[in-house]
Amino acid sequence: MAIRVQHEAFRPGVELEALHAANAGIGAVVGFVGYVRDYNDGNPVAAMTLEYYPGMTEKALAGIVAQAHARWSLLGVEIVHRVGQLLPGEPIVFVGTASAHRQAAFDACNFIMDYLKTRAPFWKREDTPEGAHWVDGRDSDQAAARRWE
């Protein structure tokens, strides 16, 4: 399954190998893993909770993958994104891209992450010693997404 939104933990290495195993014509696989950090903006983070929009989130990710396929010659794409409560050190997201040669896989992985961060409906709430708060969107993420337009 190329796109999964799930509560369960996953192992990035397993996802990366499965992506390659699917097609012997693949010469390059690029994987991005995003993790929960123990500090954000100088404050300790005890846990993070990810909310999403069931139905739309999966559609938004599928739309981003379709755009990546239209722009680059890809032999495989996989996205795994966790929701619910996560602890520091746990993987949040995996994006893997596969192609015959490296450049398409590198660029497509970068593109998918930039679009995921600005267009896919997920929201992070951090639990800190001062209480829970919602993470604000970053202008730098918006700027990163615009460079693909």
Added chain:
Amino acid sequence: MIEVLYFARYREALDCEGERLPWSAELDSLEALRARLLARGGAWQVLAEQSLMCARNQELCSLAEPLADGDEVAFFPPVTGG
């Protein structure tokens, strides 16, 4: 009827996950719907934020997007996944 959903910080501020509202001809865009909700005052002012994002039938759109009977609409703060 239209189904209106609220997520994350907006859901908490409004203490509401979503609601069904009768559709009427003057609710012809998401902007008109937002104006109707803002008129409730109080916590609903959160929907006046410049950074508000919205979706119609599970597709991102602008507030100028037309609204039709049976639509599912969502209002939410900027997304922060990944």
